[in-house]
Amino acid sequence: MQLTVWTYEGPPHVGAMRIATAMRGVHYVLHAPQGDTYADLLFTMIERRGERPPVTYTTFQARDLGGDTAELFKDAVRDAHTRFAPQAMIVGASCTAELIQDDPAGLAKAIDLPIPVIPLDLPSYQKKESWGAAETFFQLVKTLAPRPETPQARPPLEGRRPLCNILGPTALGFHHRDDLIEIRRLLETLGVDVNVVAPLSATPADLRRLPHADFNVVLYPETADTAARWLERSHGQPAVRTVPLGIGGTRDFIAEIARVSGVDPKLALTDGASHLPWWSRSVDSNYLTGKRVFVFGEANRAIAAARVASEELGFEVVGLGAYNREFAREVRAAAEIYGVTPLITDDYLAVERAVAELQPELVLGTQMERHISKRLKIACAVISAPSHVQDYPARYSPQLGFEGANVLFDTWVHPLAMGLEEHLLTMFREDFEFNDAAGLSHLGHGAAPPPPAPSPTIETVPAAISWTQEAKAELAKIPFFVRGKASRNTEQFAVQRGIALIDLETLYDARSHFAR
Amino acid sequence: MRHLLLNRADGAAQAQPSRADLGGVSPRPLRIHKVRGQREVFCGLTGIIWLHRKMQDAFFLVVGSRTCAHLIQSAAGVMVFAEPRFATAIMEERDLAGMADANEELDRVVDELMARRPDIKLLFLVGSCPSEVIKLDLSRAAQRLSLKYAPDLKIVNYSGSGIETTFTQGEDACLAALVAQAPEEAPGAAPSLLVVGALPDIVEDQFRRLFAQLGIPKVDFFPPRRSGEIAAIGPNTRVLLAQPFLGDTAQKLAARGALRLSAPFPFGAEGTTAWLKAAADAWRIPAPHFTRVVESGRVRAKRALESSREILKGKRIFFFPDSQLEPSLARFVTQELGMTAIEVGTPYLNRDLAGPELDQLDPETRIVEGQDVDLQLDRCRAAKPDLIVCGLGLANPLEAEGFTTKWSIELVFSPVHGFDQAGDLAALFARPLVRQARLKV
Numbered sequence: 001m002q003l004t005v006w007t008y009e010g011p012p013h014v015g016a017m018r019i020a021t022a023m024r025g026v027h028y029v030l031h032a033p034q035g036d037t038y039a040d041l042l043f044t045m046i047e048r049r050g051e052r053p054p055v056t057y058t059t060f061q062a063r064d065l066g067g068d069t070a071e072l073f074k075d076a077v078r079d080a081h082t083r084f085a086p087q088a089m090i091v092g093a094s095c096t097a098e099l100i101q102d103d104p105a106g107l108a109k110a111i112d113l114p115i116p117v118i119p120l121d122l123p124s125y126q127k128k129e130s131w132g133a134a135e136t137f138f139q140l141v142k143t144l145a146p147r148p149e150t151p152q153a154r155p156p157l158e159g160r161r162p163l164c165n166i167l168g169p170t171a172l173g174f175h176h177r178d179d180l181i182e183i184r185r186l187l188e189t190l191g192v193d194v195n196v197v198a199p200l201s202a203t204p205a206d207l208r209r210l211p212h213a214d215f216n217v218v219l220y221p222e223t224a225d226t227a228a229r230w231l232e233r234s235h236g237q238p239a240v241r242t243v244p245l246g247i248g249g250t251r252d253f254i255a256e257i258a259r260v261s262g263v264d265p266k267l268a269l270t271d272g273a274s275h276l277p278w279w280s281r282s283v284d285s286n287y288l289t290g291k292r293v294f295v296f297g298e299a300n301r302a303i304a305a306a307r308v309a310s311e312e313l314g315f316e317v318v319g320l321g322a323y324n325r326e327f328a329r330e331v332r333a334a335a336e337i338y339g340v341t342p343l344i345t346d347d348y349l350a351v352e353r354a355v356a357e358l359q360p361e362l363v364l365g366t367q368m369e370r371h372i373s374k375r376l377k378i379a380c381a382v383i384s385a386p387s388h389v390q391d392y393p394a395r396y397s398p399q400l401g402f403e404g405a406n407v408l409f410d411t412w413v414h415p416l417a418m419g420l421e422e423h424l425l426t427m428f429r430e431d432f433e434f435n436d437a438a439g440l441s442h443l444g445h446g447a448a449p450p451p452p453a454p455s456p457t458i459e460t461v462p463a464a465i466s467w468t469q470e471a472k473a474e475l476a477k478i479p480f481f482v483r484g485k486a487s488r489n490t491e492q493f494a495v496q497r498g499i500a501l502i503d504l505e506t507l508y509d510a511r512s513h514f515a516r
Numbered sequence: 517m518r519h520l521l522l523n524r525a526d527g528a529a530q531a532q533p534s535r536a537d538l539g540g541v542s543p544r545p546l547r548i549h550k551v552r553g554q555r556e557v558f559c560g561l562t563g564i565i566w567l568h569r570k571m572q573d574a575f576f577l578v579v580g581s582r583t584c585a586h587l588i589q590s591a592a593g594v595m596v597f598a599e600p601r602f603a604t605a606i607m608e609e610r611d612l613a614g615m616a617d618a619n620e621e622l623d624r625v626v627d628e629l630m631a632r633r634p635d636i637k638l639l640f641l642v643g644s645c646p647s648e649v650i651k652l653d654l655s656r657a658a659q660r661l662s663l664k665y666a667p668d669l670k671i672v673n674y675s676g677s678g679i680e681t682t683f684t685q686g687e688d689a690c691l692a693a694l695v696a697q698a699p700e701e702a703p704g705a706a707p708s709l710l711v712v713g714a715l716p717d718i719v720e721d722q723f724r725r726l727f728a729q730l731g732i733p734k735v736d737f738f739p740p741r742r743s744g745e746i747a748a749i750g751p752n753t754r755v756l757l758a759q760p761f762l763g764d765t766a767q768k769l770a771a772r773g774a775l776r777l778s779a780p781f782p783f784g785a786e787g788t789t790a791w792l793k794a795a796a797d798a799w800r801i802p803a804p805h806f807t808r809v810v811e812s813g814r815v816r817a818k819r820a821l822e823s824s825r826e827i828l829k830g831k832r833i834f835f836f837p838d839s840q841l842e843p844s845l846a847r848f849v850t851q852e853l854g855m856t857a858i859e860v861g862t863p864y865l866n867r868d869l870a871g872p873e874l875d876q877l878d879p880e881t882r883i884v885e886g887q888d889v890d891l892q893l894d895r896c897r898a899a900k901p902d903l904i905v906c907g908l909g910l911a912n913p914l915e916a917e918g919f920t921t922k923w924s925i926e927l928v929f930s931p932v933h934g935f936d937q938a939g940d941l942a943a944l945f946a947r948p949l950v951r952q953a954r955l956k957v
């Protein structure tokens with residue numbers, strides 16, 4: 001058992017729903033009790049979808065358990081087929097139905113519908129949402145685009161435009177709608193045609209056409225990697241795996257496409273494709289230098305975001321982690337680059353402790369970290385799922401590609417104190433209208449909370465250490481966004497030197513000691 | 517009480533005579549359709565979202581799966597609260613495979629939780645679908661842990677599982693379990709009034725003032741705001757339910773000797789008047805005094821309904837099942853706002869508790885207990901109602917089809933009881949239509 005306040009991922013059948021809901025012509029019959037129907041609102045409310053997810057829940061009740069829940073399931077499959085006339089169906093069990101062991105796969109097979117019926121085996125007590133999405137997509141691809149008996153040769157690339165599939169965008173994806181527009185545009189510039197985008201908006205018939213493409217673009221590895229690896233093995237399609245996040249990521253993505261397809265990368269590498277490089281080089285951005293950031297989220301996205309933070313905004317990455325263990329190896333390798341300890345956990349409380357301890361100036365995380373940051377009074381921008389209604393904006397706001405890089409610059413820099421403001425706050429700390437307790441001027445009145453009190457849960461300093469009134473007053477003059485860090489450093493400095501009472505001298509000695 | 521309802525002074529008084537007034541024989545009996553099929557409703561765990569705010573020193577620990585944790589988090593609008601007083605003990609493969617003793621694991625999780633939240637005085641162990649299916653005995657766990665943590669912490673269990681409870685039935689199960697924690701009423705105690713059902717604090721305060729003015733000396737609310745304030749219960753306790761979905765709680769209270777006062781529920785000017793009257797009658801409050809006390813609130817409520825009534829009068833409404841409040845709300849919107857109810861779906865119908873409301877519905881109204889969501893959607897589309905009350909999973913899809921909807925969860929999550937919320941309650945129904953009329957996009 002795991003004590004969980006908030007969870008980063010839903011159960012694996014919610015991952016399957018994200019695939020079914022993304023596609024057209026697919027219906028999902030889920031053996032599940034009534035409460036599991038809550039999952040519909042993820043799509044209809046958070047993502048504002050105008051259609052119900054194509055899911056039939058059997059909604060068995062306690063009184064059915066003694067009777068025939070299997071018959072209930074078979075009826076649901078038959079009714080769903082009649083009513084929704086899907087091209088293909090997926091069937092499976094949620095966590096409760098898994099326990100009653102009705103064997104949806106066998107039952108569905110016995111009905112012998114005239115369409116492909118794909119059984120899903122999603123172990124609810126071991127696996128989670130992203131895995132469920134990846135597995136579901138893989139099973140659909142494997143069934144609908146089976147390995148050919150004899151290898152099919154694709155026509156040579158010479159004298160024609162290369163053809164690719166874009167794999168990974170799902171329903172309830174983090175900015176997937178706009179990423180797709182951005183990546184399609186980029187491929188068009190490079191002279192690459194798109195064969196199929198899947199699962200988003202694809203039909204089962206489209207999945208059958210997947211093997212026609214020369215290669216696959218794995219836009220979101222957490223959902224598409226399993227299928228892409230299988231397509232590589234079974235249909236000889238190479239995969240482009242670079243996540244085109246930020247300028248560097250997008251350039252590498254373009255280079256990888258050029259390598260796989262033989263197109264000229266220069267077509268898409270023109271100057272001025274993104275504002276980020278100049279925005280970051282302009283003197284105004286000097287104050288971003290060395291800002292300490294903590295990065296946490298979906299593994300692939302967190303790794304890519306750490307690179308943008310470090311190389312493109314000049315931040316210092318002080319923490320890096322992910323909640324999905326499937327890509328733990330990659331996260332560990334990336335953490336090594338920044339010399340930080342990788343944090344691979346789905347325990348929200350462990351992430352909260354790490355943030356509290358590291359006292360970063362900015363957190364790049366998920367909606368969970370936004371919550372943690374609010375509590376610890378640290379600036380935060382959301383870079384990854386799990387997402388909330390505000391992560392589905394009306395405006396065009398991709399995360400990927402060159403336009404995505406512009407969006408990243410704006411959304412990551414916005415929560416921070418601006419350059420000159422930061423100085424003014426430091427210089428005139430006692431101004432009654434303009435001080436750190438009043439909040440950052442561009443974030444509206446009272447947006448920023450009062451200065452943080454160090455959380456008792458993270459207190460590692462022995463109670464024997466105390467501050468003189470004078471030193472305490474001086475500490476209060478340090479702007480709130482570095483005060484927690486300064487306080488911790490000074491106490492640590494005092495402990496190391498056996499100083500029990502921190503006075504002004506200790507404060508400034510510590511400051512010079514920790515000065516970079 | 518029914519008499520009172522039929523003697524209203526306003527124009528809407530020409531409602532159907534109630535069955536009671538015709539000697540229990542209705543001229544055209546209400547058609548109640550029982551339906552089984554696919555449901556689109558929440559499970560009882562959802563009640564934790566408001567219960568954990570109501571009882572400020574209580575904590576709700578769901579013993580369940582990742583789905584349970586995800587449900588509460590999603591239904592709660594994803595983390596709106598800084599520090600929730602609920603969590604999930606997520607069962608894992610090793611708990612099911614018997615590699616770990618589920619009881620030992622649960623004890624460990626409770627220890628971990630109490631170390632983090634030593635301020636908690638009442639812990640609910642909440643059963644879920646998976647914990648029920650594997651027959652994890654949470655009542656024994658509660659007993660075991662109670663001994664360990666006595667006297668600082670009380671531990672109570674109930675089931676919010678979706679195989680047994682629908683949405684608001686979770687509150688019923690929770691309160692029914694809490695009844696056992698109530699002390700025994702002293703022998704020969706003076707009669708006391710117990711108002712049952714989690715109400716917003718402001719509503720509770722309003723009712724408290726009204727009962728005091730009526731001259732009912734001892735009034736308690738259940739659940740209380742703090743776990744140490746649970747009222748004593750016994751034969752001199754008179755129970756007034758504030759919510760129609762509290763059947764099990766009512767039974768548990770009856771078993772303790774408490775007497776339930778039958779009444780419509782306090783929605784709108786009429787519902788609230790009748791509800792207060794039930795209490796007043798039990799205390800033999802003279803009619804003139806009752807009228808004097810309630811009149812100003814009642815007049816205020818009626819005035820507050822007027823603007824919404826202008827918008828809603830003559831409009832046709834269709835209720836999908838959600839909270840069991842549906843018959844009461846249908847009574848309110850038809851009787852006090854002049855709407856016509858085409859269909860009133862409810863996940864479960866307690867005929868005893870909902871009787872006074874059902875009596876006042878138009879016999880033409882189709883009352884549906886249970887659900888087959890696809891068929892119900894077909895009926896709804898065919899009926900083309902002006903307003904559809906439905907859950908979050910259905911609202912946007914119906915809006916996209918061109919219907920106007922009111923998502924029902926808001927009717928459970930906002931202060932809607934009593935005279936001074938009557939206008940707000942009416943406005944919840946009117947707002948979607950007002951919005952529809954305003955928008956030119």
